[in-house]
């Protein structure tokens with residue numbers, strides 16, 4: 033295996049490492065960063081000599097590492113990072129420093145207590161010039177005693193919203209010297225005399241980011257599938273209130289409002305699962321092209337993964353909370369597992385590319401494509417709908433004077449109006465920039481003052497892509513029964529998106545029809561709802577939810593769970609003797 037690894041950078045191994053994480057990681061752990069970032073980064077950016085020195089020891093957990101990029105003062109804006117690595121040719125070492133309080137590394141998982149090494153991102157200075165961010169392997173702790181090494185100030189950043197199991201850490205570097213050979217030098221290099229050699233191509237920088245964001249799309253699907261499984265299973269166990277007076281209490285899933293809360297989310301979980309599969313397949317296909325030196329599809333994939341990362345994590349994040357509240361009071365108990373799913377998932381909106389910033393990246397690509405289409409270039413891929421803009425003369429304001437004929441039972445017709453909405457919003461955003469420029473604003477100010485429109489445009493574009501991929505997926509399904517239920521889900525997904533964004537879809541004259549069609553779809557899905565969540569095939573062991581148990585035996589197990597709570601270990605808690613009893617004896 034070692035030989036294969038040192039040969040050349042192996043994308044598929046990186047992929048499998050991440051898949052391993054995806055399958056085995058149900059809760060965040062201190063070693064996630066070691067497996068998910070430290071090893072893959074070594075794999076990609078190490079020289080063969082560094083592979084020998086670090087990769088196998090890391091593979092065997094002698095070297096335990098993390099990825100330290102974010103600082104207290106900067107996360108998103110990488111050029112703002114302040115940590116320095118200054119080359120000293122007299123000793124052939126880099127001198128690493130955290131020159132300010134805001135430059136202290138902050139957040140890396142496993143940094144506080146677990147790791148003995150870190151890949152540290154720092155501004156490289158050599159021969160009086162700064163060459164920007166580069167990655168350095170910095171030993172943090174003694175390999176025998178685990179004590180911090182001289183000049184290393186390291187610790188845990190304290191309690192958080194969640195991720196309690198992970199020691200997200202801080203790191204302050206005080207004149208820490210590391211050998212020249214500890215800079216990751218597969219691409220750019222510093223020679224012994226301090227000469228800097230640039231990397232041959234910066235196109236490669238997309239690769240890892242694209243990969244990780246594609247993987248987060250699958251995580252969105254996964255987290256939402258879990259939340260839906262719990263909420264829908266519990267909704268058939270729970271009986272509450274009455275629909276008709278005097279009749280037995282119905283399952284709460286019989287309430288139309290409960291179905292309306294949950295079934296669109298179930299449809300979303302399926303949609304995201306298919307989007308995740310598509311991203312994975314596309315990535316694998318394109319990574320083949322990349323290794324052949326063909327980067328033509330990379331910009332589009334880069335733009336798409338950024339947007340879909342943001343779109344799916346935002347949707348899943350709010351959906352998980354809806355699932356929790358749909359379980360009433362018991363949803364607030366940790367026994368439901370929903371609070372943990374939420375707190376563990378929600379940082380995905382922030383890390384690996386803050387969501388708004390991701391949406392704006394996608395918008396940049398959309399606006400660029402829009403301008404190309406205006407100039408008469410033929411676009412391909414997911415933005416090809418912008419080709420029609422010149423010919424169709426889409427109005428900037430969706431006016432109902434131009435009704436679009438939509439068959440609300442026909443998915444391909446719905447895909448068309450999602451396209452239309454996206455093209456209208458992309459055009460609006462592009463025109464907003466144009467107007468700002470006409471008011472003698474510079475590009476950057478024009479961009480800033482159009483960014484609300486830009487995010488909306490990206491959101492509409494991503495929404496279109498999801499509806500399209502869901503629809504395309506149906507063509508692959510042979511079994512008629514499965515095809516039928518998946519079509520119902522896809523239709524619900526598309527129609528629900530229209531009612532939620534009805535302002536954008538004003539030209540669809542059929543919004544009343546949409547609402548009543550949604551009600552029909554809810555009833556149609558009801559008999560299959562439990563089977564549809566069972567089909568996610570998430571075991572009880574993985575789900576860890578009393579409410580979402582496969583056997584539905586909720587109440588007895590909830591009592592068991594509460595009884596085993598630490599506070600019940602004694603019949604009379606020590607606090608009684610310590611506080612309550614003295615207080616009462618005074619009475």
Ligand SMILES: Cc1cc2nc3c(=O)[nH]c(=O)nc-3n(C[C@H](O)[C@H](O)[C@H](O)COP(=O)(O)OP(=O)(O)OC[C@H]3O[C@@H](n4cnc5c(N)ncnc54)[C@H](O)[C@@H]3O)c2cc1C
Pocket residue numbers: 065099100101102105106107108109138139140141195200379382383384385386387388389392
């Ligand atoms: C649980 C968790 C684990 C983490 N693990 C690691 C790790 O292992 N290693 C590591 O290095 N880091 C880690 N991080 C840090 C994480 O990567 C950063 O927090 C993330 O990149 C966001 O950057 P930021 O904190 O600077 O947010 P900011 O960029 O400060 O975001 C704050 C607000 O500013 C807005 N904003 C910023 N820039 C723009 C812009 N250009 N246009 C419009 N709006 C903008 C954002 O939209 C947001 O609303 C972790 C964070 C968390 C929460």
Ligand SMILES: *[C@@H]1O[C@H](CO)[C@@H](O)[C@H](O)[C@H]1NC(C)=O
Pocket residue numbers: 076077219231236237238239240241
């Ligand atoms: C590999 O390393 C290069 C050099 O730093 C980096 O820019 C790129 O993102 C990485 N590529 C992949 C596919 O991981």
Ligand SMILES: *[C@@H]1O[C@H](CO)[C@@H](O)[C@H](O)[C@H]1NC(C)=O
Pocket residue numbers: 476477480481
């Ligand atoms: C960015 O836009 C906001 C809102 O219009 C405005 O308050 C801010 O001054 C703008 N910033 C710059 C640098 O133009």
Ligand SMILES: *[C@@H]1O[C@H](CO)[C@@H](O)[C@H](O)[C@H]1NC(C)=O
Pocket residue numbers: 481
């Ligand atoms: C931002 O744009 C709006 C119109 O879209 C304009 O009224 C406003 O003056 C602009 N603000 C700035 C700070 O340029």
Ligand SMILES: CC(=O)N[C@H]1CO[C@H](CO)[C@@H](O)[C@@H]1O
Pocket residue numbers: 595596597598599600601602
């Ligand atoms: C009343 C009751 O069920 N008490 C239980 C509290 O929890 C401990 C174990 O943690 C049990 O042994 C008690 O029976």
